[in-house]
Amino acid sequence: xxxxxxxxxxxRPLTLRDxxxxxxxxxxxxxxxxxxxxxVSEATRxxxxxxxxxxxxxxxKIAGALASSRVxxxxxxxxxxxxxxxxxxxxxxxxxxxxxxxxxxxxxTNYKPEREEAVLYQMLSWRPSGVIIAGLEHTExxxxxxxxxxxxxxxxxxxxxxxxxxxxxxSHRRAGRKMAQAIIDAGYKRIGFLGTKMPLDHRARxxxxxxxxxxxxxxxxxxxxxxxxxGSALKKGREMTEAILKRNEEEPLDFLYYSNDMIGAxxxxxCLDNGIDVPGDIGLAGFNGIExxxxxxxxxxxxxxxxxxxxxxxxxIIAKRVEDEKAPTGExxxxxxxxxxxxxxxxxxxxx
Amino acid sequence: xxxxxxxxxxxRPLTLRDxxxxxxxxxxxxxxxxxxxxxVSEATRxxxxxxxxxxxxxxxKIAGALASSRVxxxxxxxxxxxxxxxxxxxxxxxxxxxxxxxxxxxxxTNYKPEREEAVLYQMLSWRPSGVIIAGLEHTExxxxxxxxxxxxxxxxxxxxxxxxxxxxxxSHRRAGRKMAQAIIDAGYKRIGFLGTKMPLDHRARxxxxxxxxxxxxxxxxxxxxxxxxxGSALKKGREMTEAILKRNEEEPLDFLYYSNDMIGAxxxxxCLDNGIDVPGDIGLAGFNGIExxxxxxxxxxxxxxxxxxxxxxxxxIIAKRVEDEKAPTGExxxxxxxxxxxxxxxxxxxxx
DNA sequence: GTGAAAGCGCTAACAA
DNA sequence: TTGTTAGCGCTTTCAC
Numbered sequence: 001x002x003x004x005x006x007x008x009x010x011x012r013p014l015t016l017r018d019x020x021x022x023x024x025x026x027x028x029x030x031x032x033x034x035x036x037x038x039x040v041s042e043a044t045r046x047x048x049x050x051x052x053x054x055x056x057x058x059x060x061k062i063a064g065a066l067a068s069s070r071v072x073x074x075x076x077x078x079x080x081x082x083x084x085x086x087x088x089x090x091x092x093x094x095x096x097x098x099x100x101x102x103x104x105x106x107x108x109t110n111y112k113p114e115r116e117e118a119v120l121y122q123m124l125s126w127r128p129s130g131v132i133i134a135g136l137e138h139t140e141x142x143x144x145x146x147x148x149x150x151x152x153x154x155x156x157x158x159x160x161x162x163x164x165x166x167x168x169x170x171s172h173r174r175a176g177r178k179m180a181q182a183i184i185d186a187g188y189k190r191i192g193f194l195g196t197k198m199p200l201d202h203r204a205r206x207x208x209x210x211x212x213x214x215x216x217x218x219x220x221x222x223x224x225x226x227x228x229x230x231g232s233a234l235k236k237g238r239e240m241t242e243a244i245l246k247r248n249e250e251e252p253l254d255f256l257y258y259s260n261d262m263i264g265a266x267x268x269x270x271c272l273d274n275g276i277d278v279p280g281d282i283g284l285a286g287f288n289g290i291e292x293x294x295x296x297x298x299x300x301x302x303x304x305x306x307x308x309x310x311x312x313x314x315x316x317i318i319a320k321r322v323e324d325e326k327a328p329t330g331e332x333x334x335x336x337x338x339x340x341x342x343x344x345x346x347x348x349x350x351x352x
Numbered sequence: 353x354x355x356x357x358x359x360x361x362x363x364r365p366l367t368l369r370d371x372x373x374x375x376x377x378x379x380x381x382x383x384x385x386x387x388x389x390x391x392v393s394e395a396t397r398x399x400x401x402x403x404x405x406x407x408x409x410x411x412x413k414i415a416g417a418l419a420s421s422r423v424x425x426x427x428x429x430x431x432x433x434x435x436x437x438x439x440x441x442x443x444x445x446x447x448x449x450x451x452x453x454x455x456x457x458x459x460x461t462n463y464k465p466e467r468e469e470a471v472l473y474q475m476l477s478w479r480p481s482g483v484i485i486a487g488l489e490h491t492e493x494x495x496x497x498x499x500x501x502x503x504x505x506x507x508x509x510x511x512x513x514x515x516x517x518x519x520x521x522x523s524h525r526r527a528g529r530k531m532a533q534a535i536i537d538a539g540y541k542r543i544g545f546l547g548t549k550m551p552l553d554h555r556a557r558x559x560x561x562x563x564x565x566x567x568x569x570x571x572x573x574x575x576x577x578x579x580x581x582x583g584s585a586l587k588k589g590r591e592m593t594e595a596i597l598k599r600n601e602e603e604p605l606d607f608l609y610y611s612n613d614m615i616g617a618x619x620x621x622x623c624l625d626n627g628i629d630v631p632g633d634i635g636l637a638g639f640n641g642i643e644x645x646x647x648x649x650x651x652x653x654x655x656x657x658x659x660x661x662x663x664x665x666x667x668x669i670i671a672k673r674v675e676d677e678k679a680p681t682g683e684x685x686x687x688x689x690x691x692x693x694x695x696x697x698x699x700x701x702x703x704x
Numbered sequence: 705g706t707g708a709a710a711g712c713g714c715t716a717a718c719a720a
Numbered sequence: 721t722t723g724t725t726a727g728c729g730c731t732t733t734c735a736c
Contacts, residue, residue: 013479013502015729026707031731039705056500061477062423063729065414066712070731081442087433094460103474106458108446122455125413127365148408150365234647266647273649295586295618297625367713378723383715391721415713418728422715 014057023051034059065127072101074318075123077133079111079201083233083260084290085307086134089156092311093132100319102129109134111200117142124149130318136161137202152321152329154314157305159334160206168313168333172203175303175337176210179257179285182339184214185348188255188283190223191215192248194240194267195259197227204259207287211257224248228263237266245276254282261286261293264300268344272297284344293342301345306335366409375403386411417479424453426670427475429485431463431553435585435612436642437659438486441508444663445484452671454481461486463552469494476501482670488513489554504673504681506666509657510555511686520665520685524555527655527689528562531609531637534691536566537700540607540635542575543567544600546592546619547611549579556611559639563609576600580615589618597628606634613638613645616652620696624649636696645694653697658687 016034020027025044032038033048040048051057065071076093078086093104105128107119117139123131124145130152136159138146146153146164153165160173183191193211195204215221224247226240240263241256258264264286271278278284278298286293289304313333321327341347368386372379377396384390385400392400403409417423428445430438445456457480459471469491475483476497482504488511490498498505498516505517512525535543545563547556567573576599578592592615593608610616616638623630630636630650638645641656665685673679693699 017729027729028707028731029705032706035731037731041705044705056496058473058476058497058501060479060729062414062417062479063712064731066418066714067729067731069712071414081433081439087439090433121410124410127412127414144408145410149410232643232646234644236647238647269647269649291584292586294584295588295590295621297621369713379713380715380724381722384722387715389715393721396722412713415728416715418730419713419715421728 013060014055015060016057018055019048019052019057022055023047069127071127071129072103073126073128074102074104074315075107075120075126075128075131075133076104077107077109077116077119077123077131079109079116079134081106081108084262084292085288085305088290088307089134089311092308092313093315094311095308096312096315096319100322102315102319102322104132104315111198113137113139113142113200117145120145129322130154132156132314132318134158135202136163136167138164152318154317156310156314158203158206159332163330163332165329166314166317166331166333168310168317168335170306170310170335170337171210172206173210173213175287175305176207176212177214178210178337178339179207179287179303180211180214182341182345182348183255183257183283183285184218184220186279186283186346188346189220190248190251190253191220191255191257192244192253193222193225193257193259194237194244194263195225195227196263197229207259223251223253233260233262234266234269237263237268238270239266241267241270245282252282256282256284258284258286261288261290261300261302264302265293265296268296268298268300279344279346283346285342289338289340298344299340299342301342302340304338304340306337309335365412366407367412368409370407371400371404371409374407375399421479423479423481424455425478425480426454426456426667427459427472427478427480427483427485428456429459429461429468429471429475429483431461431468431486433458433460436614436644437640437657440642440659441486441663444660444665445667446663447660448664448667448671452674454667454671454674456484456667463550465489465491465494465552469497472497481674482506484508484666484670487554488515488519490516504670506669508662508666510558511684512558515682515684517681518666518669518683518685520662520669520687522658522662522687522689523562524558525562525565527639527657528559528564529566530562530689530691531559531639531655532563532566534693534697534700535607535609535635535637536570536572538631538635538698540698541572542600542603542605543572543607543609544596544605545574545577545609545611546589546596546615547577547579549581559611575603575605585612585614586618586621589615589620590622591618593619593622597634604634608634608636610636610638613640613642613652613654616654617645617648620648620650620652631696631698635698637694641692650696651692651694653694654692655689656692657689661687 016027020030030048109116132154155163155167157169159169226244228236285301289302293300368379372382385397461468484506507515507519509521511521578596580588637653641654645652
């Protein structure tokens, strides 16, 4: 059976040569069999496969990759794994890569540019076949590395800016604008903003910019805002909502725009627990369109960030480029975020 | 600056030799500088570093790993990334590995043994320094591979069974027993069970077994049960709760035990929305202790699975073994799951 | 259909 | 402190 079970003590890892000797077939042919390359007679193929299984041989990809200068790894570099959004992007990436030889390898940056640079460097040192990386904002060094890597690079989530190579995402500015317009159309006037205290979350920033821009055109502005960092987002949503509402009792807010669905859900619960009429007294909206929202007592208005689709499209770009060296570079795919009114944002008062 | 920016067109990836030529220092010494190994004069060190930066050189770990037969990768093989529990395990693993040269590489199995086997094979073919893998149940082939790999293997989450090498986790049987005892002590009698339809989730199964075992000792048994698969767990929790309660109206249930916190949260919301007195009319409990629960209108009783701690301990075992070849193998660490009564499970009626 | 020779880009071990 | 010589385990290439 396996190397460990009996005869041979597990010391030196097995090599092709061991399989070659055990099967009486040359290393080269063993290699061919194991990779399903070239013509090999059924007889030798069987001999080799048997010997390999018998020994418990696991090929050494390090050596293989060095010799062939082909590495079937795709580096995926994202800020975090704990906020529901990136796991969904991963789902999309996996869906596509499962149909290929390519394997995703994930690196986490925690929204820190210098960490991103380090992770990218580590990843590139394994000479992956491609890179999928969140965002368009990177250190100069990171951009230089990606520019010089000579492999397909896909920047995801965001298309408001300059891509190194390809990009797939939504315009967060546009998402912010769209939400602002819906809120204005519904007749809300005193709008509060609640978000994360993350100067480095460029996408949240861009949404905010688009949002305020449209408000300004309607002669409105954010009436008050509240920021948090760390902790249970649901709980923070509650707490911030309570704080911002209490702070504005003399001149009450009539809408709360949350920078993500989780704090939005917390806010919704706070309102419901306190008998606040949503969306009558106050409207609410989040961002992301996480599946989770379906289970809430009332469906939160949100805007879908097309996460799975972004993952899929990004992986497809890489797969295509790996398959065909001459596939076009610099492809930019802008998805359209869709607004879900849920049950916490009134529809437009009157048609335009 | 970088290779791409100007003079040299990005074609062949840069090698040590390029840096060697650019700096007029031997390849060997360049290698030493880049790895901070051995004594190198400050002068040459500077020359080399400058040349490397100038060219935008990124070392080739494939070649390095092959030459040194050292790979600073730790394979982490887990069933899923989308249920809050494994991201937390990852947090623990990262915390520890960040202090070392080691890098985690994650593979996802979707609770499928054959997928696990394939992922393991892929991972081992990169000759990682260690493996952290969820669960104690694997295919025979997978166990053989791990046995023969000659690297530290840590099976995590569960300690009810035989480990290949080391293990860190809780006893899920014990967790089930403990929860059953608390429920019985609180005086509940008609207990419903709600869980996932996942024959391959061995840990859920073991909890269930421990749970029913203790009920049996108290001459009780599960009055009814409900299972789901896929979809929004929160929503499913609601739906299943409604279904199981309606189905038992003539002889009402007084406790619902959920196999995870997310469906438990859905059930809690259902009860609150429908004016059911929790934990008076009916008690509720989940499993996992996810941070998320803090934001609910009422804190759900749960049992902490020690996820971050498990990740930390597993990573520490690997790190120790990598550092010291002769560190002991076969270490088993059993953590104690702690019961959190929250606000949905009454305390014991009277002291024993 | 099969095998032999020559590296892939780096590092261990030794020499200078 | 620095350089030289052999590989690491595979695949490429070319010969048979």
